[in-house]
Amino acid sequence: MLDRIAETQRRYDDLSVQLADPNIHADPKRLREISREHSRLSQIVEAAGRLSRAEAELAGAREMLDDAGGDPELTAMAKDEAERLTADVARLEDELKRLLIPRDPLDDRDAVVEVRAGTGGDEAALFAGDLFRMYQRFADRRGWKVEVVSVSEGTAGGYKEAVFVVRGENAYGDLRYESGVHRVQRVPATETQGRIHTSAATVAVLPEAEEVDVQINPNELKIDVYRSSGPGGQSVNTTDSAVRITHLPTGLVVTCQDEKSQHKNKDKAMGVLRSRLLDIRIAEQEAERARDRKAQVGTGDRSAKIRTYNFPQSRVTDHRIGFTTHALQQVIDGSLDELIENLKLASQAERAA
Known part of the structure; x- marks a missing residue:
């Protein structure tokens, strides 16, 4: 676990340096990715810090217990402190172990x-x-x-x-x-x-x-436009703003009519289609892994x-x-x-x- 913590600290420090670079802020997508990873790793770094401080306090409480010299009041106080800190260390170790479990990047x-x-x-x-x-x-x-x-x-x-x-x-x-x-x-x-x-x-x-996750061939799409039939303001039933996209290889159909703009509806529908295609790929991978474990x-x-x-x-x-x-x-x-x-x-x- 110590190796993982040290590796995480190094990566966290590296990301902190990158976030201070003005060139990174010129690339919103890259900045968002780095900020997300930095935020996630900060939880591990902070938890490791809390654990380190608790371990140091526990060592001090045990040393006080050894030096109590038979004094009943001092011994009782040191013993109570050691017991409390022992429970804290165990809880923080469990928390850190959970945080160190590899996360799904999605x-x-x-x-x-x-x-x-x-x-x-x-x-x-x-x-x-x-x-x-x-x-x-x-x-x-x-x-x-x-x-x-x-x-x-x-x-x-x-x-x-x-x-x-x-x-x-x-x-x-x-x-x-x-x-x-x-x-x-x-x-x-x-x-x-x-x-x-x-x-x-x-x-x-x-x-x-x-x-970048899913490449869609435009020739494999059937795109229909029609008039919206639900909420949408004055453009409802007056313009062909609603969009229906059919992905021919899989038969997946996505519709969107929430926006007044046909272009915005198409973008939203394409986003959902990409997510469904990615989900199919993930499901196939998960089915493969599930053969080896009962999740x-x-x-x-x-x-x-x-x-x-x-x-x-x-x-x-x-x-x-x-x-x-x-x-x-x-x-x-x-x-x-x-x-x-x-x-x-x-x-x-x-x-x-």
């Missing part, structure tokens, strides 16, 4: 999130709408920005599908654990006899792809039921890690921090093993 990316209604008809669309708002509120809490790409409204409210991009520090790294089937158990507003129904929605979280967290298996929201019992259960909270309303209102933190810890333990 964690720093922005996230493309796709929420779709599953089984359950109108109630599934309403639940998909609840999930969409849950992620919007979570993003607001984190200070992230949400850009809507496309929405398809349900007949009784909610959404059949909502696609949006979440931009912010570590957006994909935190939201990636949301991929999978989300199940809801509640009495629908349309239910006259008070029976509990079970419905579902699927969530897909993809790392936003950059052009439960972070694999992005979209067919797996990952979480149940039980309204009658005000309970949310994440089935991958057996975590349950009875703060259902807070979760629906965007308080996902406790869930995501426990999922991240489980994923780190899995990778460490």
